Amino acid sequence: MINDNRAISLEPFVRAASSVHGTVTHLSTAAEGHIDIQDLSVSYGKRTVVEGVTLRVPRNSVTALIGPSGCGKSSLLYCINRLNDLVPGCSVEGSINFSWMDNKHLAKNSTQLRRQVGMLFQRPNPFPFSIRKNLEFALRQHGIKAQADINSRIESSLREVGLWDEVHDRLDSSAIALSGGQQQRLCLARALVLNPDVLLMDEPCSALDPISTQKIETLILSLAQRRTIILVTHSLSQARRVADQVAVFWKLEGVGKLIECGKARDVFDRPRHELTQTYLQFA
Amino acid sequence: MRRFHVFGFDVRDFVWTFVMYGLTLTAVAMLLWPLLTVFGNGLQVLSWDFLLASPEDAGRSGGIAPILVSTLGIVLVSLTAALPLAFGVAVMLTEGFNPAGWPATILRCSLDILAGIPSVVFGLFGLSLFCRQLELGYSILAGGLTLACMILPTLARSLAFSLESAGVAHRAGGAALGLSKQSVLWHVMVPVALPGICAGVVLALTRALAETAVLLFTSGYSDRMPESVLDSGRSVSVHIYDLSTNVPGGTLNAYGSALALLLLLALLSFTVHALTRWMQRRMTGNTTRSL
Amino acid sequence: MTLLTDEVVAKVHPTKLRGWAFWSAMSMLALLGAAIVFLIVAFLLSESFPLIAQGGPIRFFTDEGWWPRDASFNMTPMVLASLYLTIGALVVATPLSLAISLVTTFKAPARLAHVLRNLVELSAAVPTVVYGLWGVSSIVPIVNIWSPPGASLLAGVLIVALMIIPTITVLTQSALQTVPTAYVQGATALGVSTSQTLLRIVIPAARQGIFSAMVLGAARAIGETMVVLMVCGNIVQVPTSLFDPVRALTANIALEMPYAMGDHRASLFVAGLLMLLLVSALVAVGEWVGMRQRKMIS
Numbered sequence: 001m002i003n004d005n006r007a008i009s010l011e012p013f014v015r016a017a018s019s020v021h022g023t024v025t026h027l028s029t030a031a032e033g034h035i036d037i038q039d040l041s042v043s044y045g046k047r048t049v050v051e052g053v054t055l056r057v058p059r060n061s062v063t064a065l066i067g068p069s070g071c072g073k074s075s076l077l078y079c080i081n082r083l084n085d086l087v088p089g090c091s092v093e094g095s096i097n098f099s100w101m102d103n104k105h106l107a108k109n110s111t112q113l114r115r116q117v118g119m120l121f122q123r124p125n126p127f128p129f130s131i132r133k134n135l136e137f138a139l140r141q142h143g144i145k146a147q148a149d150i151n152s153r154i155e156s157s158l159r160e161v162g163l164w165d166e167v168h169d170r171l172d173s174s175a176i177a178l179s180g181g182q183q184q185r186l187c188l189a190r191a192l193v194l195n196p197d198v199l200l201m202d203e204p205c206s207a208l209d210p211i212s213t214q215k216i217e218t219l220i221l222s223l224a225q226r227r228t229i230i231l232v233t234h235s236l237s238q239a240r241r242v243a244d245q246v247a248v249f250w251k252l253e254g255v256g257k258l259i260e261c262g263k264a265r266d267v268f269d270r271p272r273h274e275l276t277q278t279y280l281q282f283a
Numbered sequence: 284m285r286r287f288h289v290f291g292f293d294v295r296d297f298v299w300t301f302v303m304y305g306l307t308l309t310a311v312a313m314l315l316w317p318l319l320t321v322f323g324n325g326l327q328v329l330s331w332d333f334l335l336a337s338p339e340d341a342g343r344s345g346g347i348a349p350i351l352v353s354t355l356g357i358v359l360v361s362l363t364a365a366l367p368l369a370f371g372v373a374v375m376l377t378e379g380f381n382p383a384g385w386p387a388t389i390l391r392c393s394l395d396i397l398a399g400i401p402s403v404v405f406g407l408f409g410l411s412l413f414c415r416q417l418e419l420g421y422s423i424l425a426g427g428l429t430l431a432c433m434i435l436p437t438l439a440r441s442l443a444f445s446l447e448s449a450g451v452a453h454r455a456g457g458a459a460l461g462l463s464k465q466s467v468l469w470h471v472m473v474p475v476a477l478p479g480i481c482a483g484v485v486l487a488l489t490r491a492l493a494e495t496a497v498l499l500f501t502s503g504y505s506d507r508m509p510e511s512v513l514d515s516g517r518s519v520s521v522h523i524y525d526l527s528t529n530v531p532g533g534t535l536n537a538y539g540s541a542l543a544l545l546l547l548l549a550l551l552s553f554t555v556h557a558l559t560r561w562m563q564r565r566m567t568g569n570t571t572r573s574l
Numbered sequence: 575m576t577l578l579t580d581e582v583v584a585k586v587h588p589t590k591l592r593g594w595a596f597w598s599a600m601s602m603l604a605l606l607g608a609a610i611v612f613l614i615v616a617f618l619l620s621e622s623f624p625l626i627a628q629g630g631p632i633r634f635f636t637d638e639g640w641w642p643r644d645a646s647f648n649m650t651p652m653v654l655a656s657l658y659l660t661i662g663a664l665v666v667a668t669p670l671s672l673a674i675s676l677v678t679t680f681k682a683p684a685r686l687a688h689v690l691r692n693l694v695e696l697s698a699a700v701p702t703v704v705y706g707l708w709g710v711s712s713i714v715p716i717v718n719i720w721s722p723p724g725a726s727l728l729a730g731v732l733i734v735a736l737m738i739i740p741t742i743t744v745l746t747q748s749a750l751q752t753v754p755t756a757y758v759q760g761a762t763a764l765g766v767s768t769s770q771t772l773l774r775i776v777i778p779a780a781r782q783g784i785f786s787a788m789v790l791g792a793a794r795a796i797g798e799t800m801v802v803l804m805v806c807g808n809i810v811q812v813p814t815s816l817f818d819p820v821r822a823l824t825a826n827i828a829l830e831m832p833y834a835m836g837d838h839r840a841s842l843f844v845a846g847l848l849m850l851l852l853v854s855a856l857v858a859v860g861e862w863v864g865m866r867q868r869k870m871i872s
Contacts, residue, residue, distance in 0.1 A: 086458055088381045114461035125456040127471050137470065138460040187456070194460065299769030303681070306673030311690070313670070313736050314697045317708035371603020379600060390604060393611040399857035400614065400850060401797025403824045407846045408614045410831065411621055432610050439607065465596045493701030496799035496824070500831050520703045520800075527707045528804055534711050541704045548699055 067249030072256025118191030181212025325542025353516025360427025426502025445479025749783020
């Protein structure tokens, strides 16, 4: 019975795809574009965790999702690369469109979608292999076999996250031996070797010390020049430091809702919703 | 609460503590007694000659070489048959089926029932399916296949458990890179779960080695050196049974075989312990963490 | 750096086909694994059905005696022997297991507790045939001095008890570990003595887990074949004293199966079916109660 829900959870994406049928934008390097989240609701079994979210995420910027625990920020994030498919009994309604990509194709194939949409988790989760294998594994699985190509991608993504100088002489030692902050940057590099357009981050600094947190935040700012970043965070100061746009979630009558959304400065300086005003007092 | 004090001494507490330690001591004595007897008697006969010679005079003298070979054959057959099945079951339980759906529920229930079936019932089943219906007769193959059915739940559960722990850590990470379920399973979860898988295999091995009732009427009694898996072969445990009940004067050699069996089991569990430690060290890297 | 375009992936990445093959192979293996239990039940039913159909299931308790060659299949003495052995073993094993578990979990210093736990685990791994061997050569002669012939219900009870002590102890230990330490600390803070804390607070809080451990121990005891085959004397009779030899149901199967034919053989499958039902029922009850213990605490 719950098995069926998985099938249902695919449906909105397929529907979403057909709704933009014909409006395929070319894979361009143009900065314009946005991710359109329309009326999205997520439920686990009979319990709805987040409902009726409509949100437009501009391309090549940082959008922070903030709000208290349990209001569905992470659930929403997991829908964007359809990682919610892994959760039995999870069903999704509504649609998510990437204005600059072929949504029909993405809807058919979550592998394609997840290659374009990278993700960073709460706890660093490198595979317990060597640093090199962590980085080349996904490339090989995606059909990149030429060693020269692989090596150059590994080097450039390690440089991008500032790890190259720290680990270039021990690429074959275990990734688990790295510190927490290094592991998290390795995970970021692991996502970057696939050259994703969008990066999802689920409280990426919650398990890190302040210095590592600062490094990640600097990275977020530099990555956002060429990539769209959606960041779930519990740290309001972090949101203030890195976000261009902020979306505030709140649990109303047991269900997560989007209560306010706008430019970071506007939301922090002139919150419109009274719950946001109270919440941001602690910022 | 009322207390019984004599000169400030809690008598009731003392009595209860005394009873508890007394019972524990009794239990420890009971558990040690058979172990010490096996060692004491077994050491009198256990030697390389005993392990490398054939039994003579119905086992009263001579050694257990052909019996060890038969045992090895039976255990290998049972592992070869059970491992792929258990792997399939474990993979479907952790990655294939929705854990709340009916196929997973049926699969889990069937494992639970299988794990509870008394070994003598497996013997009946093996006798009528493998020995009679499939005409394998009393043979190492028939005994091994029957044992495979018996160790399947142990094996499948421990495989599923270690795969699941690996999955919790790496399933989402792998999927987020756009990797397919089977490549995450095959290239990440299986290597990560390998120590657990090895431990499960050895656990199943020890169960197979310890089993007697199943083999009494599936693999036969012959104490000659087996020439193929279709030959009848006597396992160490059956040999112990036979010597201690059917052969007057065979007790000492029975103890020798029992000690050999216990040492084999100990060696196996020591190996898996070392293997697990070594693999964990290799995976987690032996350099110290630095910030 | 180039974007991984779809064309590149489609050309070199035959994941779809490989994935399909992999998952169908896994499903087939899993299906086969699940089928075994149904096969076993089917075989037991088909082999025993002709005899059950002849006189109904009641005949196995009302026939004149166990004379399989004369088509008289009364299993009552053997069923009773199995039950007596199980109950006796539980009576002996439970207090001992409970004492070890309490001592290792709450009272003993860490190093002693560690040694005790290892001893229990070691004993759990000893093959039952070794316990049987020890019983035949050590316990049976001692009982024989006391009251011949030695191979008796008592010997069986003692050795089966020894065999299930590790099972019950391991399960009881994990039940005791689910008792929140706050309970124990709270009682100690109130000045309650250790033994009273254990008796009045810890044991009641873990009673379902302990019961579950006993039931699962009983399931092991009743299904045990080798020990009862070796030390109980194997005479089909309803015992009148602890020193009478008895034949358990499992031992009967192991003894007669190698030569049984026709209806006799079918009757042994009936016994197997009965064992299957008994043990499954015990395991189901034990697991269910154990689950309630874990739920209650968490």
